[in-house]
Amino acid sequence: MRFVVISLFALLSMSAIVLIKNPLAKTNWEVHHSVNEKGVKEFYKNSAYYINFQEKYFSLFVDENECNAQYQVEPKNGFSVFVGGGCTKICCDKPKSEWLKKRVFEVRKYYVSKDTLKLKGDNFEIVAIKKQKK
Numbered sequence: 779m780r781f782v783v784i785s786l787f788a789l790l791s792m793s794a795i796v797l798i799k800n801p802l803a804k805t806n807w808e809v810h811h812s813v814n815e816k817g818v819k820e821f822y823k824n825s826a827y828y829i830n831f832q833e834k835y836f837s838l839f840v841d842e843n844e845c846n847a848q849y850q851v852e853p854k855n856g857f858s859v860f861v862g863g864g865c866t867k868i869c870c871d872k873p874k875s876e877w878l879k880k881r882v883f884e885v886r887k888y889y890v891s892k893d894t895l896k897l898k899g900d901n902f903e904i905v906a907i908k909k910q911k912k
Contacts, residue, residue, distance in 0.1 A: 807906035
């Protein structure tokens with residue numbers, strides 16, 4: 779009997795993970811600012827820096843390049859980027875772009891409010907504003 783109860787609990791737990799709604803899917807965000815490991819805030823004014831999320835993949839667009847990776851949202855605002863993503867190397871990105879390209883693969887948590895997305899990692903934060911549809 780105990781085995782049946784444990785098995786049923788495990789099955790229900792796995793089902794709950796599968797049923798998590800992905801609030802990032804099919805959304806587009808313009809990077810507004812970031813806060814680096816030293817607490818310095820960097821603004822991205824009139825930026826061409828944006829993040830596009832599909833159901834399982836995201837793209838980060840910076841100066842001349844873009845990064846793509848598979849991701850997954852998890853319970854309690856967890857965020858996982860899977861190994862295998864990468865960035866193009868067409869040309870010369872600015873230092874703040876290089877910082878973004880590196881950190882986007884280190885994001886561990888996300889927070890979404892109506893028009894704001896916060897991506898957080900160890901000692902850094904990326905804040906983006908929802909792009910308006912044209």
